[in-house]
Amino acid sequence: MLLRIDRRTRGIGRFAAIAVLAASGLSLSPSPATVPLARAAQALASTGNQVWYSAADAWSTGGPHLVAANRYLTGFTKPGAEAVFAVDVPRDGAYRVTLRYANDGRSPKSLAIAANGLSLGRIALAPTGGWTAWANQISDLALRAGLDTLAYSAEGGKGNLNLASLTVAGGSIPAARGATVPYVEYEAENARTNGVVIGPDRIFGDLASEASGRKAVTLRKVGQFVEFTLRQPANGMVVRYSIPDSAKGTGITAPLSLYVDGRFQRALTLTSKYTWLYGSYPFTNNPAGLGGHHFYDETHLLFPAVLPAGARVRLQIDPGDTAPSYTIDLADFEQVPAPYREPAGYLSLASFGADPTGAKDATAILQRAVDAAEARRQGLYIPAGRYTITGHIILNNVTIRGAGPWYTILHGAGAGLYGEYAPNPNQIYPPNADGNRGPSAHVQVYDLAIQGETTDRVDAAQVNGFGGSLGGGSIIQNVWIEHTKVGMWLDGPFSDLLVVGCRIRDQTADGINLHDGISNVTVEQTAVRNTGDDGLAMWSDSDPDSFDVFRNDTVQSPYLANNIAIYGGHQNSVLNNELTDTLTQGGGINIGNRDYGSAVVPLSGTILVTGNTLVRTGQVDPNWGYGVGALWFYAQTQNITAKIIISHDEIDDSTAEAVQFTGNETVNDVEFDHLTIDKAATFAFQVQSDTTASFRQVVATKLGVAGVYNCGNVFAVAHGPGNIGWSRTVCDNLQSLAGAS
16 A cells, blocks of 8 residues: 655655665565655655655755755765655664665765664665666664654765665654654643633733643632543653743742642642743843733653553642642643663763762863763763753764753753854854854764753843854754753854754744854754744845755744744745744744845745645734734845745635735745635735735635735736635725734
């Protein structure tokens, strides 16, 4: 049986195909392709117990590049040329992985294989007799449950390779849109409760407006509860909640009782220390500023044993639970693996004397251990513990890994992992910048958490989870970042970074910002929630960001700005993301030539936006007094002349219009191909700048006012087939419509 995943569910990337097969006695033939190369544009398929990954979905560094016409990767001519695939498997074990390749050389070509940054040995790919004469190479590889990265790296010797596909037997099919995450999310309003369901509500300053799905449950009285019934086993829980601020704006701390199957387990400790901002941008912690927002935070815990499917987990107010109210938004439940062990050949932070209890500051010790690992060309393992880190740890040419983000935690005011800054004549370095000898290269960080102590937004403060310049084949995988200002604020120019399988929560500014001349960066399978600015952003400040990709990411509930923003830049892509619940001053996806103190480097090349789902995005802007679109084109400072392709995207339940063209300049050459709009409060398209666009298979339903708003701007439209539901154009008072919506 062949399960086809339509190519709109996966994006155009840098590889042609990869398939993961679980070892189960399956006999594999080394001759014909498991999936014909003609179907390689389908990024993912499953046949029987095989999962097939397109090479177009791999990230590459050191030379390999996609041959777009035939959808395979070539360029493995230099040592270190590498392709990295993100694959998903259901459990720890040996999996049979089949690599589809061609080798026209006279001798075998050697590739090293690594899973999650750890060596699995090497393979020799024999000559095949031609560059399109394909053969299969089969390996049984040890993978861990959930998301893995498989890296194939060229070693010495002459010759090249073409890679076309890879197959994993018994693998799990990753999410078609959004991040593949290890947890199941349960909304409180759908759980059993005797509390008060609040919402739906999209009014800035209301508790429900910042909740996932714009609904939550508030508990105020002793005996009120929310009870989740598990659909599958779990031993880890994350609760997203809100409790009131203190009168001074410093927050309160209060317990909330936890029960499993009717038996008291423990009291959760909840706090509003990291929430509640007031006043105007960049906001303060002073309640006198009014305009309270940023209500929600998260807490997480491990249960002493795995809870079976059907277990009932209850959050309940008991007599000793002292907060005036508790608002529960959601809970994530997951099966957390045991701590990852120290790999062979690694240094251990324990041998350097770091305190895993956090009682003593470990900043200097960790930096000393990192420097030793770099000098000795060994990795550094950070055992389970909560380490107090109060400054930047500078990384270059080093691998560090923890026991897992539930176990290895770097915590403290200013805790962050930074690369050395790349010299940049356009960059004003912060006062505490860590030199400009970078960019750092070959940095790999795996399996740990960074927890800051940021409670406000100070734009000049360098209190980010990751910072500086991290390129040259660097990888950040399975890292959980909370309570910093920005999860990752990276400054260019540099190239070649992969961010994969990360969680970013509860920031006072952006989730990830690729700032100024950063290229060949892929952020994929990453979940971002509750940011105080853009969830994911590319900002071509003085130099263009180029060939960057946001792919299969989930961005939920930014309480300011956009889920995803592309500010200028060249040939960048936004693929297969799931974006929900914009609050204020932003849209789901913002593409523009904008001015943040200076004009960005304008958009150029082809900007690809395909396979994305936007739900309850866009908003009524408090400064403009009218709606901002879920998909928002903003020609503020220069004409938008790049080719922009909007393909197989879906916009659902927009707070205002679905798509907006605005700005003082013109928007040119936007191609809409298979766009579905299912409910918008006002229009399918709001035209406020001169715009040229083509439309094919654009279908709109449940529009609140009309198909198009246009009060005199040029709207040069080329209609193809299949456009339905948005033909009527009106010119209305937008401010009055905003008030009505």
